[in-house]
Amino acid sequence: MTCVVIAFVLAATTVLTWLALSMAERDMKAVIGQQQFSLLSLAAAHIDEQLAAKRLLLASIAEAVPPGQRNADGLRAAIERHAAAAAEFANVAAFDASGQYLASLRPPSQPNPNVADRNYFEQTMAQKRGIISPPVRGRVSNLPVVALTHPIIDSGGDVQTVLVGSIDLLNSDFFHHFNTMKPGKTGFMFIMTTEGILVNHPNKARLLEHINARPGLNLGTQRALDGFEGWMEATNKDGVDGIYSYKRLNATNWIVAVRYPTDEAFAPMAQMRRQAVLAASGFAAVAGLLSWWMVKVLLSPLQKLRNNLLAIRTRGGDIRLLRSSGRDEVAELSEALYELTAERQAAQDRLAESEKRARVIADNIPALVAYIDRDLRYRFTNEHYQFLLGQDPRAMIGKRIDEVFGPAMLARWQDCIDLVLDGRRIHIERAGDELERYLHLMAELVPDCAPDGTVQGFYLMCTDITERKTAELAQAASEKRLRLIADHLPVMISAIDPAHVLQFGNATYRRWLDIDPDTLPGRPIASVMGQAAYAEARPALEQAFAGTVTEFESSARLHGELRVLETTFVPDVRKDGSVPFVYALTGDVTRSREVEAELLRQARRDPLTGIPNRRLFEDVLDQAIERVRRQEYQLALAYLDIDNFKHINDSLGHAAGDEVLKEFALRLAGHVRATDTVARLAGDEFVIVFENIRHPGEVQLLAEKVMAAVAPDFHVLGAPLRVTTSIGIALYAGGSETAGGLIGRADMALYDTKRRGRNGFTIDSGQGLPEAVDTQR
Numbered sequence: 044m045t046c047v048v049i050a051f052v053l054a055a056t057t058v059l060t061w062l063a064l065s066m067a068e069r070d071m072k073a074v075i076g077q078q079q080f081s082l083l084s085l086a087a088a089h090i091d092e093q094l095a096a097k098r099l100l101l102a103s104i105a106e107a108v109p110p111g112q113r114n115a116d117g118l119r120a121a122i123e124r125h126a127a128a129a130a131e132f133a134n135v136a137a138f139d140a141s142g143q144y145l146a147s148l149r150p151p152s153q154p155n156p157n158v159a160d161r162n163y164f165e166q167t168m169a170q171k172r173g174i175i176s177p178p179v180r181g182r183v184s185n186l187p188v189v190a191l192t193h194p195i196i197d198s199g200g201d202v203q204t205v206l207v208g209s210i211d212l213l214n215s216d217f218f219h220h221f222n223t224m225k226p227g228k229t230g231f232m233f234i235m236t237t238e239g240i241l242v243n244h245p246n247k248a249r250l251l252e253h254i255n256a257r258p259g260l261n262l263g264t265q266r267a268l269d270g271f272e273g274w275m276e277a278t279n280k281d282g283v284d285g286i287y288s289y290k291r292l293n294a295t296n297w298i299v300a301v302r303y304p305t306d307e308a309f310a311p312m313a314q315m316r317r318q319a320v321l322a323a324s325g326f327a328a329v330a331g332l333l334s335w336w337m338v339k340v341l342l343s344p345l346q347k348l349r350n351n352l353l354a355i356r357t358r359g360g361d362i363r364l365l366r367s368s369g370r371d372e373v374a375e376l377s378e379a380l381y382e383l384t385a386e387r388q389a390a391q392d393r394l395a396e397s398e399k400r401a402r403v404i405a406d407n408i409p410a411l412v413a414y415i416d417r418d419l420r421y422r423f424t425n426e427h428y429q430f431l432l433g434q435d436p437r438a439m440i441g442k443r444i445d446e447v448f449g450p451a452m453l454a455r456w457q458d459c460i461d462l463v464l465d466g467r468r469i470h471i472e473r474a475g476d477e478l479e480r481y482l483h484l485m486a487e488l489v490p491d492c493a494p495d496g497t498v499q500g501f502y503l504m505c506t507d508i509t510e511r512k513t514a515e516l517a518q519a520a521s522e523k524r525l526r527l528i529a530d531h532l533p534v535m536i537s538a539i540d541p542a543h544v545l546q547f548g549n550a551t552y553r554r555w556l557d558i559d560p561d562t563l564p565g566r567p568i569a570s571v572m573g574q575a576a577y578a579e580a581r582p583a584l585e586q587a588f589a590g591t592v593t594e595f596e597s598s599a600r601l602h603g604e605l606r607v608l609e610t611t612f613v614p615d616v617r618k619d620g621s622v623p624f625v626y627a628l629t630g631d632v633t634r635s636r637e638v639e640a641e642l643l644r645q646a647r648r649d650p651l652t653g654i655p656n657r658r659l660f661e662d663v664l665d666q667a668i669e670r671v672r673r674q675e676y677q678l679a680l681a682y683l684d685i686d687n688f689k690h691i692n693d694s695l696g697h698a699a700g701d702e703v704l705k706e707f708a709l710r711l712a713g714h715v716r717a718t719d720t721v722a723r724l725a726g727d728e729f730v731i732v733f734e735n736i737r738h739p740g741e742v743q744l745l746a747e748k749v750m751a752a753v754a755p756d757f758h759v760l761g762a763p764l765r766v767t768t769s770i771g772i773a774l775y776a777g778g779s780e781t782a783g784g785l786i787g788r789a790d791m792a793l794y795d796t797k798r799r800g801r802n803g804f805t806i807d808s809g810q811g812l813p814e815a816v817d818t819q820r
């Protein structure tokens with residue numbers, strides 16, 4: 044970090060220094076170039092002035108020659124009179140219109156030279172005005188010269204004489220001032236024509252040479268030849284950079300130029316650059332150290348934070364190391380990190396707790412629980428694998444299904460696996476041999492889908508339901524047996540829910556009511572047994588739903604025959620007291636009711652004589668007393684005993700006695716009204732309950748009637764037999780007299796008859812002592 048900071052400071056300082064120097068250099072170049080061009084412009088103006096002065100001098104000489112003296116002598120005299128001519132020109136000569144030499148300031152190098160073929164002469168003649176020639180080698184001097192001409196025109200307008208002033212390009216002072224303006228030590232001035240011919244150059248050997256005579260190209264000079272004026276940087280043909288300025292003269296087609304080698308121009312700048320770099324390096328070193336120190340100080344809290352984080356990560360340090368009470372940004376960052384870490388740790392703790400709970404739940408579920416990835420490798424397994432399949436669940440992790448259980452097992456479940464990896468949830472029950480045991484398994488396979496819908500694996504929950512299935516099969520068999528029994532019982536069996544709707548009915552419904560039992564579930568009872576019967580049965584049914592076994596008797600027509608049905612409602616009471624069903628067991632009790640009635644009848648009759656016995660007599664008497672209390676008629680009870688019956692038995696035999704008893708009962712029953720009741724109490728004791736007696740006197744008539752009925756001889760064992768009876772009759776006294784009281788009084792009356800000699804009757808009218816009726820026969 045520190046190294047980075049120092050490198051950054053150094054780089055920044057270097058770049059900034061370089062930029063500053065580059066800008067200064069650029070500005071300096073502009074200043075130098077501009078300054079150089081200004082000086083060059085001044086020099087150009089100076090040369091223009093000099094050329095103008097020279098041309099003016101030639102014109103002055105011409106003016107000084109009168110028209111009549113324009114011969115050699117006159118011309119020479121005029122030239123020589125102008126002292127400045129010798130200073131301004133290397134030579135001044137006069138030529139006639141044919142170019143023939145006439146006179147000159149200095150003698151010519153060859154006798155009578157002729158310049159008629161010279162370009163400057165021809166131009167002057169043609170244009171009839173003075174010109175400045177291109178640099179040429181002088182015919183007179185044989186030196187590189189520039190000729191300035193001035194024509195003398197005669198009165199006819201023709202050129203009579205041409206004055207030529209030559210400037211020696213080698214030795215003349217003409218360029219002296221110009222050349223002294225060269226910049227620096229190695230800089231130089233030069234002049235060339237717009238055609239590139241050198242007019243002035245430090246290397247005099249190159250005069251009259253074309254500027255591009257040497258191979259190579261100087262772009263600055265080339266641009267100047269193309270018309271450029273001003274300053275620019277360019278490289279000469281030797282590959283040396285320089286600052287060049289170019290300026291064209293007004294007087295002629297000359298280009299004045301100056302070259303300032305860049306190295307020399309910027310020698311001070313190079314020195315300054317070295318110093319600046321040194322200074323910058325020094326500054327950078329100091330600044331770097333300072334920055335390093337400041338960074339170290341500033342980053343110390345961050346360093347501490349880093350150390351704390353390292354301690355927490357690698358050595359399990361307490362996250363409270365991150366707590367900070369400072370108020371700077373690092374402290375806030377540390378605090379924020381603490382909160383973030385605390386939240387993350389809390390979330391991790393919750394996750395770990397949740398995973399632990401899930402693990403505990405999964406390990407205690409009596410089912411195989413697993414997560415299997417797309418490669419069919421186990422990623423989660425619970426303890427039940429050990430219990431059910433003998434596999435260590437931890438050793439299974441990372442292994443494929445076939446690696447753990449073999450390829451045969453994988454092949455059996457491959458269809459389900461293909462479907463769940465296709466994203467479908469599978470519920471399947473499968474029975475067969477798994478790992479050499481018969482197992483009935485119920486499996487749930489749930490795909491694990493990523494947010495983009497791809498299946499990453501699946502969850503498996505597999506339960507061993509072998510035991511349950513076996514029990515279910517056994518129960519089904521048991522239910523089938525029960526159903527078979529129920530269907531063949533002569534009882535209608537049904538299950539009724541709390542809404543009084545049938546949920547089950549056995550086959551007896553078909554036999555008794557012609558109703559298909561399969562149609563019964565869901566039908567209200569009322570629709571099966573009819574509204575009236577339902578209304579009759581409902582109280583008992585509701586009582587059964589309250590938890591009590593109830594019985595209910597009804598009658599119904601089965602196949603057109605009226606039958607007595609007895610229904611028992613049996614509630615199915617659950618542990619919580621609820622009654623989800625009441626079972627109705629309906630039996631046909633017609634026959635048993637008939638038997639019962641017969642038994643009852645027999646129990647109330649005397650088996651020997653067929654008339655009511657004591658039990659029925661007592662009921663009849665009770666009912667008669669009840670009736671007589673509501674009626675105006677009276678009631679009488681006669682108590683009868685056959686006289687000396689023991690003797691009949693003893694003398695004629697028991698069978699004869701029986702015959703007598705039967706005959707006796709028959710006669711009594713035959714001589715009373717239908718509303719009267721004759722009963723045998725025991726042995727030879729009989730009673731008669733007389734009802735509807737209108738007045739007490741009627742009792743005696745009844746007693747006599749009985750006596751008269753018994754009076755005729757009995758026929759016993761083929762022989763006539765006289766049988767008599769003693770009777771005691773008590774008239775119901777009314778009020779609170781009970782049956783027992785009435786019987787007691789009749790018995791007392793009978794005793795009275797017996798005491799008085801038998802074969803008679805005694806009447807107790809209930810008004811006091813029994814009447815002493817002489818009834819003896």
Ligand SMILES: Nc1nc2c(ncn2[C@@H]2O[C@H](COP(=O)(O)OP(=O)(O)OP(=O)(O)O)[C@@H](O)[C@H]2O)c(=O)[nH]1
Nearest residue numbers: 684685686687688689690692697698700701726727
């Ligand atoms: N043949 C026959 N004899 C019966 C039957 N029940 C009771 N006896 C007999 O009837 C007789 C009744 O006798 P009692 O009433 O004691 O005496 P009794 O001879 O009638 O004398 P009194 O009543 O004083 O006239 C007894 O000998 C019984 O054994 C029966 O069903 N058949």
